[in-house]
Amino acid sequence: xxxxxxxxxxxxxxxxxxxxxxxxxxxxxxxxxxxxxxxxxxxxxxxxxxxxxxxxxxxxxxxxxxxxxxxxxxxxxxxxxxxxxxxxxxxxxxxxxxxxxxxxxxxxxxxxxxxxxxxxxxxxxxxxxxxxxxxxxxxxxxxxxxxxxxxxxxxxxxxxxxxxxxxxxxxxxxxxxxxxxxxxxxxxxxxxxxxxxxxxxxxxxxxxxxxxxxxxxxxxxxxxxxxxxxxxxxxxxxxxxxxxxxxxxxxxxxxxxxxxxxxxxxxxx
Amino acid sequence: xxxxxxxxxxxxxxxxxxxxxxxxxxxxxxxxxxxxxxxxxxxxxxxxxxxxxxxxxxxxxxxxxxxxxxxxxxxxxxxxxxxxxxxxxxxxxxxxxxxxxxxxxxxxxxxxxxxxxxxxxxxxxxxxxxxxxxxxxxxxxxxxxxxxxxxxxxxxxxxxxxxxxxxxxxxxxxxxxxxxxxxxxxxxxxxxxxxx
Numbered sequence: 433x434x435x436x437x438x439x440x441x442x443x444x445x446x447x448x449x450x451x452x453x454x455x456x457x458x459x460x461x462x463x464x465x466x467x468x469x470x471x472x473x474x475x476x477x478x479x480x481x482x483x484x485x486x487x488x489x490x491x492x493x494x495x496x497x498x499x500x501x502x503x504x505x506x507x508x509x510x511x512x513x514x515x516x517x518x519x520x521x522x523x524x525x526x527x528x529x530x531x532x533x534x535x536x537x538x539x540x541x542x543x544x545x546x547x548x549x550x551x552x553x554x555x556x557x558x559x560x561x562x563x564x565x566x567x568x569x570x571x572x573x574x575x576x577x578x579x580x581x582x583x584x585x586x587x588x589x590x591x592x593x594x595x596x597x598x599x600x601x602x603x604x605x606x607x608x609x610x611x612x613x614x615x616x617x618x619x620x621x622x623x624x625x626x627x628x629x630x631x632x633x634x635x636x637x638x639x640x641x642x643x644x645x646x647x648x649x650x651x652x653x654x655x656x657x658x659x660x661x662x663x664x665x666x667x668x669x670x671x672x673x674x675x676x677x678x679x680x681x682x683x684x685x686x687x688x689x690x691x692x693x694x695x696x697x698x699x700x701x
Numbered sequence: 702x703x704x705x706x707x708x709x710x711x712x713x714x715x716x717x718x719x720x721x722x723x724x725x726x727x728x729x730x731x732x733x734x735x736x737x738x739x740x741x742x743x744x745x746x747x748x749x750x751x752x753x754x755x756x757x758x759x760x761x762x763x764x765x766x767x768x769x770x771x772x773x774x775x776x777x778x779x780x781x782x783x784x785x786x787x788x789x790x791x792x793x794x795x796x797x798x799x800x801x802x803x804x805x806x807x808x809x810x811x812x813x814x815x816x817x818x819x820x821x822x823x824x825x826x827x828x829x830x831x832x833x834x835x836x837x838x839x840x841x842x843x844x845x846x847x848x849x850x851x852x853x854x855x856x857x858x859x860x861x862x863x864x865x866x867x868x869x870x871x872x873x874x875x876x877x878x879x880x881x882x883x884x885x886x887x888x889x890x891x892x893x894x895x896x897x
Contacts, residue, residue, distance in 0.1 A: 443847065443862035446869075447840065478869045478876070482841045485819050485826075488743050490733040490750070498751055499725050503718060506758055584748075617744040 433461040438468040445472070446479045494615040501611065502581060539575060573598055573605055580608050585618040592624040596631070606632050610641045619651045626657045633665040643670045646677070652684040659687070659694045666701050674698070706770035714761045724770070725754055731843060732778055738838045739782055741827050752781045772853055775843075779835070779853070825876040828885035833868035840865055 441458055444450045450458065462469040576598060579591025592612060595605050609632075612625040632638045642665075646658045655677070662670035677683055677691040706727065712720040729750050737746035756777050764773060826834055839845050839853070840861075847865075851858040 439866060440859075440862065443840070443865040446865070447844075447847065449846070474873060475866065475869045478873050479841065481818065481822050481876075482826075482837065482872075485823050487734050487842070488737050488746075490730060490737075490743070490747060492729065495729055495733075495747055495750060496725065499722075499729075499754055502751060502755060503721065503758075506718060617747050 433457045435461075435465060435468055438462065438465075438471060442472065442475055446475060491615075497611065497615055501608075505577075505581065573601060576601075576605060577608055580612055585616075585621055588612065588616060588618070588621045589624055592621060592628050596628050606635065606638065610638065613641060613645050614648075619653055622649070622651070622654050623657055626654070626661055630661065630664070633661075639665060639667050639669070643667065643673055646670060647673045652687050655684070655687045656690050659690045663694045663697050666698065668698055671695060671698055707766075707768075710757075710761075710764050710770045710773075711766060713757070714764050718758065721754065721757065724757075724774075728771070728774055729754075732774070735775070735778060735838060735843055736782060738826070738842060739835060741823075745785070749778070749781050749785060752785070753778045756781060769849070769852075772849060775839075775853055821879050822872075822876055824885070825872055825879050828875050828879075829868065829872050833864070833871060836861070836864050837868050837872065 438458060438461060441450060441454065445455065445458055458472075462472045576591050576594035579587050579594060582588055582591065592609065595601060595609060598605060606629075609625045609629050613622055613629065616622050616625065626642075629638050629642070639662075642658055642661050646655065646662065649655055649658065659674065659677075661667075662674070674691045674695050678688050678695060680688070683691075704723070706724060709720045709724050713724070732750050732753060733743075733746050736749045737743050740746055740749070753774065757774065760777070764770075826837070829837070836850065836854070839850050840847070845853070847858050847861045851861045854861070856864075
């Protein structure tokens with residue numbers, strides 16, 4: 433055993449992949465060679481300290497929910513790609529699903545064509561114009577949904593903003609906004625989703641999601657926005673959650689004060 | 702008895718997308734661990750795990766019989782992470798830094814963390830050259846065999862062993878320097894621990 437062998441075998445030694453005889457030989461050499469002993473000790477110490485750095489635990493439930501949404505989206509896209517859907521809309525959707533920019537441009541193009549057609553045709557409420565308008569609406573909705581699934585927080589934020597511009601958004605948009613509120617990793621995106629959900633406050637699913645989020649969200653900014661949401665919508669079912677927040681000593685002081693304010697408002701409303 | 706990873710991935714490749722679910726359940730935690738240790742940001746790591754599985758779907762036709770699924774998956778993860786940071790460096794405006802910031806205020810927490818040995822080592826690891834850090838994370842936390850790491854990184858096994866040794870030496874130097882001056886004075890594209 434020579435000093436150069438220590439260097440060559442060190443990684444295997446640390447990983448525990450040396451045979452018994454190789455390990456004994458290496459340790460025996462280190463006993464008689466101060467330089468190799470120091471090398472071995474230093475590397476072993478760093479290896480051990482690295483093992484002491486705790487692992488972060490992911491939010492597996494939220495991640496699985498996002499994964500399922502992504503998988504469902506791909507399944508829908510595959511159905512739309514089937515030859516039986518060989519229409520212009522199917523072509524647009526196929527490309528729009530992978531290219532939000534193209535999607536946006538396509539939507540604008542269809543919109544412009546729609547306006548021109550609308551100007552040129554009398555009466556303006558012809559079936560063709562109506563159909564084109566419907567397609568524009570569908571495309572805008574898809575742009576919004578697609579953006580909300582993006583990796584970048586700024587793209588998801590755009591998706592939430594787009595949803596606010598939709599005339600009559602479908603249930604998918606509302607569900608996506610609720611999912612964003614519950615699971616998005618970025619606080620700014622979650623805050624934007626609360627604003628976007630306000631226009632759907634008449635829906636039971638939205639109000640109950642807001643109450644659920646109030647009980648689970650830990651960001652003070654999001655908690656404050658949710659308190660305002662349930663007060664504005666006079667959601668009396670949120671009272672028990674608000675009371676829990678108000679007396680929870682682990683909750684931010686400003687949030688607790690806001691929760692108390694919310695309780696006062698709801699009880700007197 | 703559970704179906705092995707390779708059989709599940711072969712089914713996904715043939716169009717049975719539901720078989721990706723068990724693979725997600727098996728691998729999202731080790732992937733998250735790798736990506737969170739590489740980026741130092743759990744939010745980015747969670748987003749990147751989604752991106753990795755999106756790419757698995759997108760490129761499923763390229764999965765070849767006989768290839769180890771884990772190795773293939775981690776090669777996708779490495780690319781996804783590299784793409785994320787190259788995009789950030791070339792296109793992301795300054796305001797994005799604030800947008801990507803985590804919920805809690807990091808300052809005092811990071812200071813407290815730096816006072817512990819583990820916290821200081823975590824910071825030192827983030828200051829280590831990116832390829833060295835990746836190698837140590839794969840070897841120490843993912844417990845990958847040297848031949849698997851060699852296959853993943855496209856280098857020979859002897860080089861892997863030499864680089865593990867070298868990376869530990871460099872890490873120790875940074876770690877010791879940080880005991881006196883808690884800042885990252887090694888030039889590296891990753892400086893996340895200072896800003897998040």
